[in-house]
Amino acid sequence: MTMKRFPPRGRPLALMSAGMIVLACMIIPAAMAAEQPKAGGTLTFAVAAEPASYDLHRETSFASIHPVAPHYSLLVKFDQWKYPEIEGDVAESWNISKDGLTYTFKIRKGIKFHDGSVLTAKDVKATYDKIIFPPKEVVSAREASYEMVKSVEAPDDQTLVFRLKWAAASLLANLASPWNPIYKADILAKDPHWYEKNIMGTGPFTFVEHVKGSHWVGKKNKDYFMKGRPYLDGFQAIFIRDTSARVATIRGGRALIEFRGFSPAARDDLVRALGPKIKVQESPWLCVLTVAVNTQKKPFDDARVRRALSLAVDRWGGSQHLSQISIVKSVGGVMRPGYEAYAATEAEIVKLPGFGKDIEASRKEARGLLKEAGYPQGFGFTFKNRDVKEPYEIVGVWMIDQWRQIGLTANHVVQETAAFTKDLRDGNYETGMDFACDFMDEPDLQLFKYVSSSKNPSNYSKYENPKLDELYEKQSRTRDAKARRALVREFEKIVLNEAFTVPTLWWHKINPHWAKVRGWNALPSHYLNQDLADVWLAE
Amino acid sequence: MQRYIVKRFLLMIPTLLGVAVLVFLLMRVVPGDIVQLKFTLEGTGVSDEFLAKERARLGLDKPVTQQFVEWMWGIVRLDFGKSMWTDNPVTAEIALRLHLSLQVAIMATIVATLLSVPLGVLAALKQDTWVDYAVRVFSIAGLAMPSFWLGILIILCLLIFFQWLPPMFFTPIWVDPWANLSQLIWPALAVGYRYSAVATRMTRSSMLEVLREDYVRTARAKGLWEQVVVVRHAMKNAMLPVITVLGLEFAFLIGGLVVTEQVFNLNGLGMLFVESIARRDYTMTQALVLLTGFTFIFVNFLVDLLYAWFDPRIRYG
Numbered sequence: 021m022t023m024k025r026f027p028p029r030g031r032p033l034a035l036m037s038a039g040m041i042v043l044a045c046m047i048i049p050a051a052m053a054a055e056q057p058k059a060g061g062t063l064t065f066a067v068a069a070e071p072a073s074y075d076l077h078r079e080t081s082f083a084s085i086h087p088v089a090p091h092y093s094l095l096v097k098f099d100q101w102k103y104p105e106i107e108g109d110v111a112e113s114w115n116i117s118k119d120g121l122t123y124t125f126k127i128r129k130g131i132k133f134h135d136g137s138v139l140t141a142k143d144v145k146a147t148y149d150k151i152i153f154p155p156k157e158v159v160s161a162r163e164a165s166y167e168m169v170k171s172v173e174a175p176d177d178q179t180l181v182f183r184l185k186w187a188a189a190s191l192l193a194n195l196a197s198p199w200n201p202i203y204k205a206d207i208l209a210k211d212p213h214w215y216e217k218n219i220m221g222t223g224p225f226t227f228v229e230h231v232k233g234s235h236w237v238g239k240k241n242k243d244y245f246m247k248g249r250p251y252l253d254g255f256q257a258i259f260i261r262d263t264s265a266r267v268a269t270i271r272g273g274r275a276l277i278e279f280r281g282f283s284p285a286a287r288d289d290l291v292r293a294l295g296p297k298i299k300v301q302e303s304p305w306l307c308v309l310t311v312a313v314n315t316q317k318k319p320f321d322d323a324r325v326r327r328a329l330s331l332a333v334d335r336w337g338g339s340q341h342l343s344q345i346s347i348v349k350s351v352g353g354v355m356r357p358g359y360e361a362y363a364a365t366e367a368e369i370v371k372l373p374g375f376g377k378d379i380e381a382s383r384k385e386a387r388g389l390l391k392e393a394g395y396p397q398g399f400g401f402t403f404k405n406r407d408v409k410e411p412y413e414i415v416g417v418w419m420i421d422q423w424r425q426i427g428l429t430a431n432h433v434v435q436e437t438a439a440f441t442k443d444l445r446d447g448n449y450e451t452g453m454d455f456a457c458d459f460m461d462e463p464d465l466q467l468f469k470y471v472s473s474s475k476n477p478s479n480y481s482k483y484e485n486p487k488l489d490e491l492y493e494k495q496s497r498t499r500d501a502k503a504r505r506a507l508v509r510e511f512e513k514i515v516l517n518e519a520f521t522v523p524t525l526w527w528h529k530i531n532p533h534w535a536k537v538r539g540w541n542a543l544p545s546h547y548l549n550q551d552l553a554d555v556w557l558a559e
Numbered sequence: 560m561q562r563y564i565v566k567r568f569l570l571m572i573p574t575l576l577g578v579a580v581l582v583f584l585l586m587r588v589v590p591g592d593i594v595q596l597k598f599t600l601e602g603t604g605v606s607d608e609f610l611a612k613e614r615a616r617l618g619l620d621k622p623v624t625q626q627f628v629e630w631m632w633g634i635v636r637l638d639f640g641k642s643m644w645t646d647n648p649v650t651a652e653i654a655l656r657l658h659l660s661l662q663v664a665i666m667a668t669i670v671a672t673l674l675s676v677p678l679g680v681l682a683a684l685k686q687d688t689w690v691d692y693a694v695r696v697f698s699i700a701g702l703a704m705p706s707f708w709l710g711i712l713i714i715l716c717l718l719i720f721f722q723w724l725p726p727m728f729f730t731p732i733w734v735d736p737w738a739n740l741s742q743l744i745w746p747a748l749a750v751g752y753r754y755s756a757v758a759t760r761m762t763r764s765s766m767l768e769v770l771r772e773d774y775v776r777t778a779r780a781k782g783l784w785e786q787v788v789v790v791r792h793a794m795k796n797a798m799l800p801v802i803t804v805l806g807l808e809f810a811f812l813i814g815g816l817v818v819t820e821q822v823f824n825l826n827g828l829g830m831l832f833v834e835s836i837a838r839r840d841y842t843m844t845q846a847l848v849l850l851t852g853f854t855f856i857f858v859n860f861l862v863d864l865l866y867a868w869f870d871p872r873i874r875y876g
Contacts, residue, residue: 072597072644080598080605159612161598161605216646232645232655233826235728258727261830262821268714269824272724437600438591438839445595457601477607478599 057539061557063255066266066275070233070259073216076199077151078159082546085198086279087236087257089550091134092201092221093245095125095144095180096192100541100549104361104461106196110139110222110245111180120187120499123195125180131245133204134219134226141174146205148172148182150212158212165194165464189499190464198459198547224250224553234259244553251539251556263410270532276557277533280546281305283347283410290532299535301542304350304358305527307457309415310469311403312480312521317450319399324389326519329451330374331386332426337379338418339525346411349528351375353512354470356526356544359461361501362508372516386426398427404452405432406440412453415524419453444480454480454521459547463508464496470515483520567863571856578852579634579845583627586841593643593839594619617643630845639849640842644835649846652831659729660827662739663746664812668805670751671758676801678755679762680794683770694759701756707818710749714822717745729826746823750816754808761804765797772796799869806862810855814847 069083076084076092094109108114111125131139152169154160168188173181184191201221207214219227222245225238239254258275260266267286269275271293282290290298311329319325335351343349350356353372355363369375376382390398405416413434420430430451435443443449456478458465468476471492472484488511495507516522531542539554594613598605614620618629633640639649682694717723725745730738769775770793778788817829828847835843 073646080601082601157612157616159609159616161609163609164606231728231826232647232652233831258824259826260727260824261834262824264711265822265824268718268724269727272718272722274724274727436591436837438593438596438837439589441595441599442590442592445599478605 055538055558057251057554057556058558059251059556060253063252063277063537063552063555063557064275065255065257066260066269066278067236067257068259068261068263068266068278068280074219075213075215076201077147077154078161078216079199080161082280085547085550087230087238088219089198089201090223090225090238090250090255090552091219091227092223092551093131093139094196094198094200095148095202096196097198097551098196098460098543098548100543100554103541103543103548104193104359106192110144110202114192116192121184123182123184123191125182127178127180128245129178131222132243133222134241134243136243137204137206139202139204139222140177141180142177143205144180144202145172145174146208147200147203150203150208151200155212162194162197162199165190165197186497187499188464188496189504190462190496193460193462194464196460198550223551225252225255228254246553249553251554252552255552270534273534276537277531277540279531279550281347281529281531284344284530287530287532294534297535298532299537301531301533303529303542303544304356305347305529305546306356306459306461306544307455307527308352308356309348309411309524309527310454310456310521311419311524312444312449312452312454313519314447314450314452314480314482315520316447316482319393319395320401320450322393323518324393325395326522327373327517328386328389328393328426329423329428330516330519330522331382331389332428333374333419333422333522333524334379334382335375335525336377338415338422342411342415342418342525343528346414347527347530348411348415348525350526352526353523354515355463355466355508355512356461359544362461362463362505364509364512368509372513373519374516374522383426390426390428398429400429400431401450402433403430404440404443404449405434406437406453407434408437411527412455416453419524445477447480447482449480452480457527457545457547459545461544463504467492467495467508467511470511470521479521481520483518485514485518488514563867564864567860571853571860574856575849575852579631579849582845582848583630583841586839586844587623589839591839593617593841596838597644619643630842634849639846642835642840642843644838644840644843649843652843653828653846653850656826656828656831658731659743659825660813660816660829662732663743663750663816663825663827664809666743666747667751667754667812668809670747671754671808672805674751674755675758675762679759679801680766680789682759682763683766684789686767691763694763698756698759698763701752701759704753705818706750706753706816707822709752710746710819710822713745713749725823727824742823743825746816746819746825750812750819754812757808758801758804762797762801765800766793769793769797795869799866802862802865802869806858806865807855810851810858813854814851 067083067086069081071084071088073079074088076088095111096106097109099105099107110127110131112128114123114125116123127141127144133139149172150158151160152163152166154163168184168186168191170183170185175181203215204220207220224241224244226241228237228239230236236257240250240252244250260269266278267289270278271290287300291300313320313326313329315321339349339351353364353369357363370377390396403420406412416432420432423430444452444454456469469479470488471479472489473479473482474484475489491507491511495504495511498504498507529542536558538558539556541549543549594610598610618626630640641647642649642652678694682691685691726738726742729742732739775788775793778792814828814832816827817833820827820830832847835847
């Protein structure tokens with residue numbers, strides 16, 4: 021059974037959607053009544069990698085989030101059923117001042133750490149102080165996302181106040197980051213590195229063991245502050261690096277789910293083998309494959325050449341065909357397509373270079389640009405890529421064929437990941453496959469990739485554009501959604517015309533899991549919704 | 560004999576030192592940076608300052624010569640450092656996986672020995688008969704079939720025919736022998752079969768050579784039972800090259816079962832080895848190379864001692 025989320029928009033669908041909503045309103049309550057969550061059981065899930073450390077404030081990989089998140093609470097979190105709406109976690113309620121400079125949170129009473137001590141606003145303050153103003157010897161991976169914060173205060177045990185230097189549109193969403201678990205102030209005061217090797221949270225599950233290279237075990241926190249949760253008695257995360265071994269593990273029932281995602285072929289295999297025992301959740305994925313073009317290497321210092329590279333790519337055709345064999349699907353610009361608040365609509369995106377539906381016209385324009393730039397016969401260049409088949413190599417091979425059709429010859433240099441990462445960051449490449457994955461739809465996160473290289477080292481193109489940086493700042497400080505959306509469109513137009521880093525296709529998340537796993541909704545990010553508080557087993 | 564043992568033992572030190580220097584230099588030559596890999600792999604836009612802070616924490620900002628001296632000084636004190644990826648002592652990370660790898664290697668060696676010695680001897684004794692042909696087909700099939708492929712077949716058969724998979728967690732044999740064996744018997748069979756193919760061919764050819772020796776003919780002429788001729792006179796002498804093969808294969812199995820460990824999702828040293836190289840975890844890779852080097856040297860040393868036991872000429876020579 022395949023459940024597709026985020027249906028495409030369009031007028032013809034509107035009536036049908038309305039009808040479905042009415043139908044759903046009638047059916048869902050009945051289904052809910054029949055689907056009373058059952059307590060008990062252990063959820064076993066597979067994870068493709070293993071956490072380097074347990075401190076999510078410093079880590080950046082899903083390998084840390086998946087086993088660690090169930091042990092912690094956040095200040096606020098994304099509502100898995102109403103994403104991107106935000107709900108309180110340890111925060112009971114919150115208030116934002118009219119000028120947007122003060123955020124006041126009311127912390128729930130009676131929340132206990134797993135050692136029995138009570139959580140207060142001081143713990144939340146200590147946590148955010150570590151993230152936003154880390155001590156010299158502590159690394160905080162997302163410190164830059166909280167640049168707008170002047171101070172974090174805890175005037176009493178139940179009140180937490182963020183004071184801002186300027187009103188920022190993204191702060192509340194950033195506070196729902198799954199990377200910001202609440203730690204205990206006393207422990208942090210004694211040793212800010214303690215959480216790198218230990219677990220002490222207020223989350224739905226307490227820590228039992230981590231056998232390095234093998235598995236991770238958590239058990240139900242009987243003192244969890246959400247009454248009746250978690251439903252599960254415990255969870256086990258099994259670390260399985262090999263993709264086929266992960267698929268076999270799900271198929272054999274040794275694991276019931278893998279939260280990151282499988283390829284279409286693995287999904288089909290599991291559905292074929294397990295039939296109605298398997299349920300498939302699919303959603304657009306907040307990850308995009310981009311081509312980074314080194315603007316310091318000739319002829320890529322010429323925007324016409326870069327734009328020609330983008331114009332050659334038939335994204336709409338690629339979406340149709342590549343989605344059959346790989347985890348890419350959606351066509352979009354700098355924001356994830358389907359994210360209604362800030363992503364370009366189809367009508368908007370088709371007007372931008374490289375995104376038009378008439379591929380012959382685009383390629384004609386590309387050849388014209390190459391001729392204008394002095395390359396009427398095309399030229400050869402290297403295209404560096406990671407030695408990871410899914411989706412890098414698959415999309416890489418496809419890209420080379422796209423460029424061939426305007427007379428460009430790309431030499432596909434597939435490198436081992438460590439060497440590839442270093443070459444990209446050091447600028448030792450002409451063109452390369454790059455990507456970006458974020459935990460939430462938010463222009464501050466997705467647009468940052470395109471900010472000038474001098475301000476953002478993950479913009480590997482070495483491209484500088486003060487206008488883009490200015491627009492980035494401006495949109496970040498614009499709280500009116502409509503005005504902010506217009507700024508994002510302006511930003512996107514420059515990015516796609518300058519084509520220093522161009523989106524190819526957005527990823528598509530496929531989560532086949534045993535149908536008996538309930539209460540987990542696949543969101544667009546594999547970092548979100550991992551505390552497992554609502555998950556239950558139907559058998 | 561004692562002199563021989565001490566001399567062989569002391570020779571290990573310069574060999575291991577050479578291995579240490581080589582692996583340290585090679586790891587520094589290979590392009591890649593553990594810090595970049597750790598924090599930018601998922602497309603995260605972390606700053607250069609952040610990366611520099613982490614490099615300093617790991618000691619990677621120091622000159623290479625200083626890093627080498629510090630590492631060597633640690634080895635002298637039997638302190639192999641901490642894994643740059645997990646920050647845990649490398650000895651703890653290795654010890655955690657050594658048990659599993661050692662057990663699979665021992666079980667595979669038992670499977671290989673139990674298959675190869677009788678089959679090889681039988682093939683030699685029944686040379687050019689259907690028995691010999693059958694053993695040769697069996698051993699060539701083992702050589703031609705990569706053990707990981709056989710492993711995949713085993714997994715698929717268990718899944719499709721029995722809807723069952725081996726346990727995913729390693730349980731020590733003294734805690735739960737059934738759980739332990741039901742997880743490790745399959746990789747041991749997959750690896751042991753390939754391993755036995757090499758040893759069977761070696762046993763057969765070695766036995767054929769020995770069976771044509773004058774002393775075997777003399778033993779038969781004396782009227783000794785065929786069983787005594789084969790076991791006491793022929794086999795004992797034919798075993799020398801077989802022991803070498805078994806010893807080297809055993810040493811290889813300790814850290815070399817990368818793909819098989821992946822297929823069966825075993826938490827062994829082979830996987831740790833590959834992961835630490837891919838992550839540019841210098842301290843872990845260096846320690847693992849030293850361990851592998853030590854294992855090979857030590858197993859060779861044991862093989863030499865066994866040679867001396869099997870062949871008195873070596874002992875008294």
